[in-house]
Amino acid sequence: MSTEEMKITKHDLNRVFWRMQLLNVTNNFQSLQAIGFLSSFVPVLERLYEDQPKELKTKAMKRHLEFFNSHVNSDALILGIAAAIEETTDEEEKQTVTDVKTGLMGPLAGIGDSILKFTWLPICGSIGASLALNGSILGPIVMFLLYNVVNVSIKYYGIHLGYTKGMEMIEGTGGNILQRLSNIANIVGLMVVGALIASVVDVNVVAEISAGDNVIEFQEMFDQVMPGLFSLLITFAVYKILKKTNGKHAPLLILAIMVLSILLTALGVLGE
Numbered sequence: 291m292s293t294e295e296m297k298i299t300k301h302d303l304n305r306v307f308w309r310m311q312l313l314n315v316t317n318n319f320q321s322l323q324a325i326g327f328l329s330s331f332v333p334v335l336e337r338l339y340e341d342q343p344k345e346l347k348t349k350a351m352k353r354h355l356e357f358f359n360s361h362v363n364s365d366a367l368i369l370g371i372a373a374a375i376e377e378t379t380d381e382e383e384k385q386t387v388t389d390v391k392t393g394l395m396g397p398l399a400g401i402g403d404s405i406l407k408f409t410w411l412p413i414c415g416s417i418g419a420s421l422a423l424n425g426s427i428l429g430p431i432v433m434f435l436l437y438n439v440v441n442v443s444i445k446y447y448g449i450h451l452g453y454t455k456g457m458e459m460i461e462g463t464g465g466n467i468l469q470r471l472s473n474i475a476n477i478v479g480l481m482v483v484g485a486l487i488a489s490v491v492d493v494n495v496v497a498e499i500s501a502g503d504n505v506i507e508f509q510e511m512f513d514q515v516m517p518g519l520f521s522l523l524i525t526f527a528v529y530k531i532l533k534k535t536n537g538k539h540a541p542l543l544i545l546a547i548m549v550l551s552i553l554l555t556a557l558g559v560l561g562e
Contacts (some may be wrong), residue, residue: 297337297338297377297379298334298337298338298373298377298453299337300450301336302333302336302337303333303370303373303375303450304455305333306330306331306333306334306369306373306449307366307445307446307449308549309329309330309478310326310362310365310366310369310445310449311332311445312326312329312331312385313326313327313329313330313362313365314326314362316329319355320357321355321356322357322358322359323356323358323359323360323362324354324355324356324357324358324405327354327356327358327365327369328351328354330365330369331354331372331373332351332368333371333379333469334369334373334376335347335350335354335376336431337379338350338376343498346381350384353384353387354372354387356388356394358391358395359395359399360394360395360396360398360399360402361398361399361402361403361406361407362402362445363402363406363441363444363445363448364394364395364398364399364401364402364448365450366444366445366446366447366448366452367394367448367449367451367452368391368394368395368453369448369449370399370448370449370450370451370452370453370454371390371394371452371453372387372390372391372452373449373452373453374452374453374454375386375387375390378435395434401454406440406441406444408441410437411437413436414432414433415433416437416485416490417432417433417436418431418432418433418434418436419433419490420489420490423490443505469554487518487521487522487525488517488518488521488522491519491521491524491525492521493520493524493560494509494560494561495508495509495512495520495559495560495561496509496558496559496560497559497560498560528543528547531543
């Protein structure tokens with residue numbers, strides 16, 4: 291679209307951005323994010339249907355009340371793409387909007403989850419937790435700022451990018467770009483989790499075996515072989531249990547670890 295043909299303004303897209311901050315507030319089991327999506331999308335419909343009969347605007351609003359669910363940050367890109375399609379299609383072609391939304395919500399939800407929820411959020415949490423463990427009040431503040439710099443930026447630029455070049459990203463070389471971003475995020479996430487295990491999961495085995503004048507300290511012996519081995523083994527065991535149970539018993543597992551740690555400490559196996 292040339293600039294002269296564009297009806298939707300930057301101001302309209304900015305209004306969509308501000309409104310989408312509450313997109314998840316109206317989640318429900320019938321249509322999940324549909325009401326929030328429509329509420330965020332209202333500025334676009336007001337612009338496109340300002341000179342149209344009320345019936346057409348009502349029909350457009352109902353069109354966006356159909357079932358919809360994706361990652362909230364991915365919603366920004368979908369909102370922008372939906373705005374572009376709404377503007378460039380005739381009334382008899384509006385089913386395309388629903389089809390594109392339905393086709394994008396699943397794949398983009400996966401990308402949003404992998405990059406934001408399972409990668410960037412744990413990174414921010416680990417940095418904040420490390421500061422908090424050292425007694426710094428900056429821990430939660432740094433976590434909040436780090437996460438929301440990315441969170442807010444993705445929402446803002448996602449809407450504008452989706453409106454101007456969203457379809458190119460999905461249909462053209464952009465698909466590779468999204469896949470690369472997802473792969474990079476997964477690699478960085480694994481590196482952070484690995485560092486987090488070694489620095490935060492602290493297992494101090496104080497048990498020892500005496501053989502005459504010789505004393506074998508388990509912790510020192512295993513540290514010579516591989517520092518942090520106990521931390522790695524416990525993390526791996528917890529991961530396997532969570533994977534096998536699909537995470538259903540995570541609270542029970544946390545309680546079991548607490549009880550077991552107290553018992554082993556009382557028995558002199560573990561130290562503080």
